[in-house]
Amino acid sequence: MSDLLERLRGRGWRMTAQRRVVAEVLDGDHIHLTADEVHARAVAKLPEISRATVYNTLGEMVSLGEVLEVSTDRRAKRYDPNAHRPHHHLVCARCGAIRDVHPVGDPLTDLPDSERFGFTISDVEVTYRGTCPTCASA
Amino acid sequence: MSDLLERLRGRGWRMTAQRRVVAEVLDGDHIHLTADEVHARAVAKLPEISRATVYNTLGEMVSLGEVLEVSTDRRAKRYDPNAHRPHHHLVCARCGAIRDVHPVGDPLTDLPDSERFGFTISDVEVTYRGTCPTCASA
């Protein structure tokens, strides 16, 4: 069921009811929830879970490399369980819907040496913005 | 002197000491200051300028299209007077230094139709991350 939960087992991770529900809430494709959204969904399964624990648990999952932090807007960070397949994001400017996308080619080759200012570049992050089909037809 | 200030004149923009100082502080190349940094530098020239006025003025400049908001980290928004030459950003992960960069080609062509989920894409934002020469030699 929870692929993320499976990945977290056998890492010496002490299993608690709180950690289990956070992992369950983050299961699925194109999942990019804020900490507060994770908390709201976790409370539905385990009413006494605290906000601090959700933040702590998400932070640990990020440290373990099993969850990614995504910042597609200037509001809250979003947590993404799709940590093992490199990807970028497509965001609807109207409703905020987020899709995982996989551009072809390496965007790094598009940056000429004269535009690198002597930096050693280790990562490129691409965000596509537009209007989703639902918002376009509304 | 202040190219930004020149651009803002003759737009029916009521000129005040506060607005002049904010525009002066934002003059230059590769400028990407936070609102608080703008405020600190503005206070040095005009001690009584308030935080609210800096936020208001930056917001108006953004609305006029003369300043861009840049979000290269999850902390404060940064304000960029280079609003008329499309560009992307190269960020040092260690010290936060930000350079304006101009990749060749259109990153949109790298996203196949099958990866567009029916969206109409209007904008692409690219952030290159790495280590600047100063941090690399330290």
Added chain:
DNA sequence: GCTTGACTTAGACAAAGTCTATTGTAGGAT
């Protein structure tokens, strides 16, 4: 030099996130 609507200000308020002191518990040891 008036008048007036636009601008500025201080401080309250809000959202997102961090930190701390205290209490609880998972899981190994006995």
Added chain:
DNA sequence: ATCCTACAATAGACTTTGTCTAAGTCAAGC
């Protein structure tokens, strides 16, 4: 099975970044 203890969970104070409001100030046209 029970005990122990290091690790985890909790409430709430605190911080950072940003917005809002009500009252005072001023640039610019007449």
